[in-house]
Amino acid sequence: MTELRKDPVLGRWVIIATERSRRPSDFTQEERRPLGGFCPLCEGNEDRTPPEVLAFRDNSNPPNSRGWSLRVVPNKFPALRIEGDLDREGDGVYDRMNGVGAHEVVIETPLHHESLATLPLKGVENVLRAYRERVIDLRRDSRFQFVIVFKNHGVAAGASLEHPHSQLIALPIVPKRVAEEIEGARDYFQYKDRCVFCDVIRQELQQRKRVISENETFVSIAPFASSFPFETWILPKSHNPNFALGYVDPFRGPFPYEGAAQILQDVLRRLDLVLKDPPYNLIIHNSPFPSRDKDCYHWHIEITPKLTKMAGFEWGTAFFINPTPPEEAAEYMREAR
Amino acid sequence: MTELRKDPVLGRWVIIATERSRRPSDFTQEERRPLGGFCPLCEGNEDRTPPEVLAFRDNSNPPNSRGWSLRVVPNKFPALRIEGDLDREGDGVYDRMNGVGAHEVVIETPLHHESLATLPLKGVENVLRAYRERVIDLRRDSRFQFVIVFKNHGVAAGASLEHPHSQLIALPIVPKRVAEEIEGARDYFQYKDRCVFCDVIRQELQQRKRVISENETFVSIAPFASSFPFETWILPKSHNPNFALGYVDPFRGPFPYEGAAQILQDVLRRLDLVLKDPPYNLIIHNSPFPSRDKDCYHWHIEITPKLTKMAGFEWGTAFFINPTPPEEAAEYMREAR
Incomplete structure (x- = not known):
């Protein structure tokens, strides 16, 4: 089970992702991702992601099928899980909490080789619209205190998939930063x-x-x-204090x-x-x-x-x-x- | 002139290194350092570093010549400079300070291919001894409030030289972290x-x-x-609160x-x-x-x-x-x- 742990000196929480634990050999083997291989975020591969929580479609295709301009799906390997109540406990000097949260992926376009710099302007507007709709929706869950919206572009910035995407993570605490x-x-x-x-x-x-x-x-x-x-x-x-509220x-x-x-x-x-x-x-x-x-x-x-x-x-x-x-x-x- | 600037929201200081300014092309060209080339930290190249501020020698050779087991020299490209008085000024909402400090390099061994893991134990002791002597000495300079001692091992950790070395930076403020x-x-x-x-x-x-x-x-x-x-x-x-003091x-x-x-x-x-x-x-x-x-x-x-x-x-x-x-x-x- 993923666990949140608090540093007793800095007061900073850390996510210990016990569920997808990595052993030493996972780090020492050269990390080379094959480029140009199968992409689960491309159009036509809708069944390779968890079911969508939001999509913009111009046609009348059913959910999780082709014909979208943007999709939002839960992360297949989430840092935090949506299930369960918040459970807080101590262990001597230490404090922990279970890893409740939401982790979603915004697939910004069906086209693998586009980017926010090359999309039509309407496409960038849609990405911002999706961010906002999802933040407003996640806010309804009273377990969450903060949603961070972020994008990692390029391997050196931490992206693990090439297809244009951003992420939302809803957290049960307000992060220190x-x-x-x-x-x-x-x-x-x-x-x-x-x-x-x-x-x-x-x-x-x-x-x-x-x-x-x-x-x-x-x-x-x-x-x-x-x-x-x-x-x-x-x-x-x-x-305006909040991206999603107040407008x-x-x-x-x-x-x-x-x-x-x-x-x-x-x-x-x-x-x-x-x-x-x-x-x-x-x-x-x-x-x-x-x-x-x-x-x-x-x-x-x-x-x-x-x-x-x-x-x-x-x-x-x-x-x-x-x-x-x-x-x-x-x-x-x-x-x- | 290097300048310290304070983020008006986070209250965190940043070093703007105007002296060794990097242009876009410095970043876009592939950063590959030739390995095995000339090393300014190796024995025999004492004239290629600034004059030593500390050295451990077993023989009677003069300073900045061969025969040392450890040397400490000022950094040739310092993040902060030792010269000048502290000068603080505002500019509307912003605050700045000139970049006064000290930046030294501890050359841990004359041998290019050793490391703290492979040195004789006495060599590791000497490295700690040098850290401590330099911190105690830099403490005498009343402009400094903190000295950080650190080591970057390997290119991915930010090392720009392969030869085993660590660094000390003395700062005119206590860093936020x-x-x-x-x-x-x-x-x-x-x-x-x-x-x-x-x-x-x-x-x-x-x-x-x-x-x-x-x-x-x-x-x-x-x-x-x-x-x-x-x-x-x-x-x-x-x-014991302080590595260098109190013992x-x-x-x-x-x-x-x-x-x-x-x-x-x-x-x-x-x-x-x-x-x-x-x-x-x-x-x-x-x-x-x-x-x-x-x-x-x-x-x-x-x-x-x-x-x-x-x-x-x-x-x-x-x-x-x-x-x-x-x-x-x-x-x-x-x-x-």
Whole structure:
């Protein structure tokens, strides 16, 4: 059974995946995945994934058959399982919990060789729409406190399948990294009565040194304290704590799918041009469900190309050495066309 | 000029290494280092490194010449520079500081193809002795608040040179990750009036499920909440907050070099046997200099083999998925001989 364990010093939870335990020989054998082999995410192979929980189809085909433009299915090898109640227990100084959660895969397109940079804009909009629908649905499950939406593009970024896909993981706790970000935003708000992200956006749009691109609803920047070369953030210009919630508010209007899809595709195309299709991680930074402190936070997307290796110094200190100043990265990105 | 920048949300500092700026083409060209080429750390090439700040020699040769068993030299391409005063300034919502610090390389042996696992025990003792002498010396510089000692072994772990070496970086601030660990230990101490690491050691030695090996002065374990497969900690059995300090205390006795060297080599040999010379990061976890909360902490060594890739989920949550339960890892490590 998968188990969550808490580090007694750092207070950080870890998933011990006892179910898909890996032995030493699994690591020492060269990890080479055959490219071009069978792909379970391609159209026509719908029976090779668990049954879909969401799909966009233009025709009247039944679920789990051909004719879709996007599918969401449970992960066949989930990090956390949907079944069971939350069970928490101690063992001396240690704390554990069983691994309850949800782990879903968003198959972004039926076409194996497309990407978010090459799809028609409507296709990127659909991906964002699927993220949002699934987050709203998972939120109904009271066992979950947070859903993370992320994408690993390329083997170096941790992708195990080549077919364009992203993932959602619903968690029974708010992860430490997320809590820290919420707390940072809350501390700033308490001191200044303003959102730190709104302040960052205002300053970036004035200074123009780190802006990559913008449209009516979003701006993309190379952040001031970039941890990685060519790290890029996409921020909604209007304050909104949660990616999935809050857009019913008449003052905030409907979710700006078109602006979000346009700038996301624009940024990924620029990255492809400047860095020749680099591996990257894309993460939606969002507020947790129990809406404490929700007004302080400002959802956004962070994209980090995987160009450097994390070594001992970074592990030991969480202090990153970035060899490309964000001002220079922004300039390369702005000029890419 | 290298610059430290603070993330306005997370409060985490980043080193923007403007001096050795890397352009997009530096990342897109395949990174292949010629193995077996010229090595600046080998004996006879003493003039190809900056002048040594420490060396162990058995003969009467002058500094920066042959005949050494260990040398410490400043890093030729330092992440931080030793010159200058600390200068802190704001820019709207942002904070920056100039990159003052020290970055040194411990050349562990004159022999290119040795390692900490194959050196004579006395050689490993010398490496620990050099770490300690340098930390004590750097501590005299009042600009520094923390020195991290670490080793990247293998290209996948971030090593850029093959010759056995470790590094020290002295920092003008206490890094966030270090502060969190100190705070976690302090919170536990305040609640229980006991050291959390002492409690962990006691429980591990009783349960024996995660113990790898022990001697009179040290124990090695696979930690309960291991973030990575085969993560290994080496803990001194007697409470001591700082690796370099506190051993003058008559109750604590002299620094147990022999026990530390013996168990470090034992652990590295077991890792080599089980995982066939894996890439790894080794980090000395230590308390900062200004001795706040110092009594709560317990210095130790953490070794993390680089067997899995960090992907979007881990970046976004600091929530690690470990496919090898530490109880199984400990069993493989115990049985290795």
